[in-house]
Amino acid sequence: MRDVAIIGIGQTPVSEHWDASIRALALEAALKALQSANIDKVDAIYVGNMISGEVTGQEHLGALLADALALDGVEAMKIEAACASGSAALRVGMMAIASGMNDLVLVAGVEKMTDTHGQDTTAALAMAADAEYEVSQGVTFVTLNALLMRRYMYEYGWKRRDFANFVVNAHANGVHNPYAMFQRPISAELYANSPTIADPVGLFDASPICDGAAAVVLAPAEYARSLSPAPVLIKGSAVATMPIAVHSRHDPLALQAARVSGQRAYQMAGVGPEDLDFFELHDAFTIMSALSLEAAGFAERGQGVRLAIENEIGLEGRIPVATLGGLKSRGHPVGATGIYQVVEAVLQLRGLAGHNQVTNARLGMTQNIGGSGATIITHIFEAME
Amino acid sequence: MRDVAIIGIGQTPVSEHWDASIRALALEAALKALQSANIDKVDAIYVGNMISGEVTGQEHLGALLADALALDGVEAMKIEAACASGSAALRVGMMAIASGMNDLVLVAGVEKMTDTHGQDTTAALAMAADAEYEVSQGVTFVTLNALLMRRYMYEYGWKRRDFANFVVNAHANGVHNPYAMFQRPISAELYANSPTIADPVGLFDASPICDGAAAVVLAPAEYARSLSPAPVLIKGSAVATMPIAVHSRHDPLALQAARVSGQRAYQMAGVGPEDLDFFELHDAFTIMSALSLEAAGFAERGQGVRLAIENEIGLEGRIPVATLGGLKSRGHPVGATGIYQVVEAVLQLRGLAGHNQVTNARLGMTQNIGGSGATIITHIFEAME
Numbered sequence: 001m002r003d004v005a006i007i008g009i010g011q012t013p014v015s016e017h018w019d020a021s022i023r024a025l026a027l028e029a030a031l032k033a034l035q036s037a038n039i040d041k042v043d044a045i046y047v048g049n050m051i052s053g054e055v056t057g058q059e060h061l062g063a064l065l066a067d068a069l070a071l072d073g074v075e076a077m078k079i080e081a082a083c084a085s086g087s088a089a090l091r092v093g094m095m096a097i098a099s100g101m102n103d104l105v106l107v108a109g110v111e112k113m114t115d116t117h118g119q120d121t122t123a124a125l126a127m128a129a130d131a132e133y134e135v136s137q138g139v140t141f142v143t144l145n146a147l148l149m150r151r152y153m154y155e156y157g158w159k160r161r162d163f164a165n166f167v168v169n170a171h172a173n174g175v176h177n178p179y180a181m182f183q184r185p186i187s188a189e190l191y192a193n194s195p196t197i198a199d200p201v202g203l204f205d206a207s208p209i210c211d212g213a214a215a216v217v218l219a220p221a222e223y224a225r226s227l228s229p230a231p232v233l234i235k236g237s238a239v240a241t242m243p244i245a246v247h248s249r250h251d252p253l254a255l256q257a258a259r260v261s262g263q264r265a266y267q268m269a270g271v272g273p274e275d276l277d278f279f280e281l282h283d284a285f286t287i288m289s290a291l292s293l294e295a296a297g298f299a300e301r302g303q304g305v306r307l308a309i310e311n312e313i314g315l316e317g318r319i320p321v322a323t324l325g326g327l328k329s330r331g332h333p334v335g336a337t338g339i340y341q342v343v344e345a346v347l348q349l350r351g352l353a354g355h356n357q358v359t360n361a362r363l364g365m366t367q368n369i370g371g372s373g374a375t376i377i378t379h380i381f382e383a384m385e
Numbered sequence: 386m387r388d389v390a391i392i393g394i395g396q397t398p399v400s401e402h403w404d405a406s407i408r409a410l411a412l413e414a415a416l417k418a419l420q421s422a423n424i425d426k427v428d429a430i431y432v433g434n435m436i437s438g439e440v441t442g443q444e445h446l447g448a449l450l451a452d453a454l455a456l457d458g459v460e461a462m463k464i465e466a467a468c469a470s471g472s473a474a475l476r477v478g479m480m481a482i483a484s485g486m487n488d489l490v491l492v493a494g495v496e497k498m499t500d501t502h503g504q505d506t507t508a509a510l511a512m513a514a515d516a517e518y519e520v521s522q523g524v525t526f527v528t529l530n531a532l533l534m535r536r537y538m539y540e541y542g543w544k545r546r547d548f549a550n551f552v553v554n555a556h557a558n559g560v561h562n563p564y565a566m567f568q569r570p571i572s573a574e575l576y577a578n579s580p581t582i583a584d585p586v587g588l589f590d591a592s593p594i595c596d597g598a599a600a601v602v603l604a605p606a607e608y609a610r611s612l613s614p615a616p617v618l619i620k621g622s623a624v625a626t627m628p629i630a631v632h633s634r635h636d637p638l639a640l641q642a643a644r645v646s647g648q649r650a651y652q653m654a655g656v657g658p659e660d661l662d663f664f665e666l667h668d669a670f671t672i673m674s675a676l677s678l679e680a681a682g683f684a685e686r687g688q689g690v691r692l693a694i695e696n697e698i699g700l701e702g703r704i705p706v707a708t709l710g711g712l713k714s715r716g717h718p719v720g721a722t723g724i725y726q727v728v729e730a731v732l733q734l735r736g737l738a739g740h741n742q743v744t745n746a747r748l749g750m751t752q753n754i755g756g757s758g759a760t761i762i763t764h765i766f767e768a769m770e
Contacts, residue, residue: 001485021517044624053439057520059512060467063759066626067633073645075624076760077473080463082445088462092477099483100386101622117516127444131502132406135442237486239429239460241451248452260458374448375461 001098005224005231005384008037008217009343014181014331016114017211022049022056025213026110027068029336033106033215034069037228042217043102044075048089048109049335050082054124057117065108075102081239082128082370083284085109086214086338087377093218094234103220109339110213121209125334128371130245142206144246144372145285146198152253152287153200156302160200164188165308166289167204170322173315174329176355179340181210181331205286207332214339216346225384230350235363236269236380238262244374253302257376258295258367265365265378266297273297276380277361278320278348280341282369283327292367293319296378320358323348338368338377349383386483390609390616390769393422393602394728399566399716401499402596407434407441410598411495412453414721418491418600419454422613427602428487429460433474433494434720435467439509442502450493460487466624467513467755468669470494471599471723472762478603479619488605494724495598506594510719513756515630527591529631529757530670531583537638537672538585541687545585549573550693551674552589555707558700559714561740564725566595566716590671592717599724601731610769615735620748621654621765623647629759638687642761643680643752650750650763651682658682661765662746663705663733665726667754668712677752678704681763705743708733723753723762734768 010032012025020028026047034040047061058064062076075096081088086109093107113121122142126135129144152158168188174180186204194203224231240261246252266272273296281292290304298319299307312318324330324344327337347353348361358364361383368377395417397410405413411432419425430451438444447461460481466473471494478492498506507527511520514529537543553573559565571589579588609616625646631637651657658681666677675689683704684692697703709715709729712722732738733746743749746768753762 023517050444051438053436053509053512056516057512058516059435059465060514060629060756060759062466062473063626063629063755064515067629067759072627073625073642076626077464077466077476077624079477080444080465081447081461088447091462092464092480095477095480095484095486098486099480101480101483124438127438127442129445130449131441131443132408239462240458241448241461242457244445244448244452257458370448371445374445374452 002100003221004094004097004218004234005221006216006346007219007224007228007231008033009346010036011179011214011340011343012212013179014210014212014333018115022052022058022110022112023064023068025112025211026065026108029213029215030065030069030106030108033217037217039104041071042074042104042106044096045106046089046093047078048086048338049078049111050080050085051124054119055116055121056112081375083334084338084368084370084375084377085335087368087379090338090342090379091237091239091377094237097218097220105218106215107218107339108213108215109336111333111335112211113209113333114211134245142198142201145287146201148252149200149287158305161192162305162309163286164191165311166283166286167191167328169313170283170326170328173323173356174325177324177330180325180329181208182329201285207284207327210331210333212331212333212336214336214343216339216342231384232346232349233382233384234379235382236265238264239377241375242373244371246372253291255291255295255373257373258292261376261378262296265380269380271363271380276319276363276365278323278358278364280345280366281321282367283322284332288369315356315358323353323356323358341366341368345381349381387485388606389479389482389603389619390606391601391731392604392609392613392616393418394731395421396564396599396725396728397597398564399595399597399718403500407437407443407495407497408449408453410497410596411450411493414598414600415450415454415491415493418602422602424489426456427459427489427491429481430491431474431478432463433471433723434463434496435465435470436509439504440501440506441497466760468719469723469753469755469760469762470720472753472764475723475727475764476622476624476762479622482603482605490603491600492603492724493598493600494721496718496720497596498594498718499596519630527583527586530672531586533637534585534672543690546577547690547694548671549576550696551668551671552576552713554698555668555711555713558708558741559710562709562715565710565714566593567714586670592669592712595716595718597716597718597721599721599728601724601727616769617731617734618767618769619764620767621650623649624762626760627758629756631757638676640676640680640758642758643677646761646763647681650765654765656748656765661704661748661750663708663743663749665730665751666706667752668707669717673754674706700741700743708738708741708743726751726753730766734766
């Protein structure tokens with residue numbers, strides 16, 4: 001197997017892009033990534049996207065992006081794993097190079113959630129849950145996360161205010177990210193007084209509906225340095241699943257697929273949680289931050305919140321998370337999120353994260369969650385010496 | 386790169402399955418494939434599907450099928466490339482093993498097109514075309530194919546009746562396939578007198594809307610024989626794209642992506658069209674059969690129809706196509722079709738195609754087309770000695 005490295009990155013601002021189609025967004029991020037890699041063509045394009053059909057009436061995004069890039073003949077397809085679609089596409093791109101089938105690969109993530117053509121976006125997102133056994137009962141992702149958060153508070157005795165620093169930290173970091181949707185701070189007081197959406201999930205516990213695209217260019221590590229002054233190695237990669245419906249899980253708060261995919265990624269990379277300089281986790285809802293930290297080995301069961309309370313998640317903390325705003329502040333254009341995380345990891349590992357730079361960042365992890373945890377994809381990245 | 390072989394196959398009948406959900410269909414095919422491979426678990430599942438979100442309100446089919454199979458922790462995702470989604474999933478499954486990331490892989494294709502939850506199926510299928518520049522003008526896949534067929538007849542002087550044997554052949558073969566949707570013959574006279582849908586496309590020029598699922602199990606070729614008495618090698622694999630909108634193509638009748646993906650697959654396999662014993666082509670519409678034969682090197686431009694007229698496409702002909710009914714008679718559950726083609730190729734290469742057996746079949750090709758040709762995926766298979 002050939003090792004694979006990232007040699008280019010691109011992203012659009014995350015926003016409500018009322019004036020840009022899904023094609024335009026994907027194209028902008030892809031062109032930036034190609035330009036940053038200093039190449040003008042690739043062998044294959046893998047596009048992470050969840051709900052383009054339901055929301056914009058467009059499937060077949062692989063061919064669409066290949067066409068927009070005028071790359072006639074290129075291999076292309078779309079990869080979907082709910083909100084983990086971006087990381088799933090990265091996984092396929094990595095395998096395409098590792099297998100020797102392709103050399104230069106573009107992986108893009110894109111989602112347009114505003115300006116809906118048909119489906120209501122909340123209903124489209126609910127297609128990540130079990131349509132027959134969950135959605136038919138009226139659940140949405142807000143209510144599923146509310147059930148999990150309530151159960152967590154009940155089991156371990158935490159109050160809602162104990163989660164505040166996940167949000168405060170994400171927004172403090174997003175202030176300095178020009179691509180973030182919300183570039184303003186939120187205080188613990190504002191968090192505490194925010195309106196409730198589905199008790200105990202408040203307005204600031206949920207990531208926003210938004211549009212955006214991000215892209216990376218991959219190449220075989222063996223000649224990545226000849227193409228890029230600062231390639232980043234994909235050192236670990238793993239996908240794991242668990243039952244799609246929350247009610248089917250023996251232990252809904254365990255986030256078992258995060259534990260499994262994390263362990264596989266650690267093993268492939270030959271590292272452990274103690275070696276990581278930062279962790280771009282999937283804070284689509286505040287409760288997910290706590291559960292992810294626990295499943296990845298940074299806290300005992302029920303104690304993930306403590307890392308927020310003690311600010312061990314800050315840029316100078318034990319395990320910085322959401323270093324450029326996370327899903328909460330940068331935004332969560334679902335199929336694009338996994339690639340935004342990777343772009344941000346590359347910025348950190350290249351020492352280009354500016355005000356948000358984690359000191360001496362050499363090794364970082366991203367984790368992208370599909371549905372309420374049914375698919376969890378973990379990648380570990382290392383700056384190449 | 387490790388070579389990859391098929392060690393198990395499974396399929397459901399293609400039909401209007403009003404009593405089976407998309408989960409139930411995928412599960413049936415997957416269980417049959419696992420049973421035929423004599424294994425009960427895999428490392429990864431790749432699901433080819435196009436319109437589950439729009440039609441059944443369910444995305445996240447990777448996790449859904451993993452869950453239905455009770456394979457906790459397994460890697461899983463959905464792959465989409467319009468009607469070529471099945472073959473795209475096969476491509477990813479092959480790369481997953483070739484890269485060394487996984488050993489045993491299940492690739493399933495599934496589509497449920499009846500019993501729609503939201504979108505009209507014809508509108509959902511149109512999402513394979515360009516939403517902004519084609520669909521907004523009112524085109525559907527029937528009308529796009531009608532434009533291509535009319536142009537072909539105009540350019541090369543053929544009459545509609547000249548296409549009849551593509552349909553007659555497909556149905557003659559489907560009669561003996563217990564999984565085919567239409568197990569009855571159609572005469573040239575019936576074809577000639579069939580009602581017009583979009584001139585010159587008649588009722589029997591178009592494949593049906595239907596439900597179905599098919600699956601294959603893949604393993605490294607190096608130990609495929611220890612797992613299966615009759616493994617089939619994936620000898621060639623290629624994906625190519627061309628502009629998504631028909632009006633953007635310099636030469637709409639050239640099917641350029643078929644030419645490119647065919648050449649790449651031939652090159653990888655080290656064979657040419659003259660070496661193939663059969664060709665499972667993508668006869669979603671009759672015109673596509675003619676264009677595919679030309680692009681794959683079996684006929685000169687404008688002369689693909691001649692192979693039908695001279696019955697060179699029959700089981701005893703120069704290049705048998707649709708040997709178990711093709712999309713026209715077996716049916717075209719879009720995201721599943723690419724895997725049905727592979728299952729049928731395996732049956733031929735194992736000598737298990739019964740009444741439809743191509744004599745001494747050793748090498749076969751499948752080709753799966755997304756949209757009006759924007760994505761075309763070619764695979765070449767060989768019986769392992």
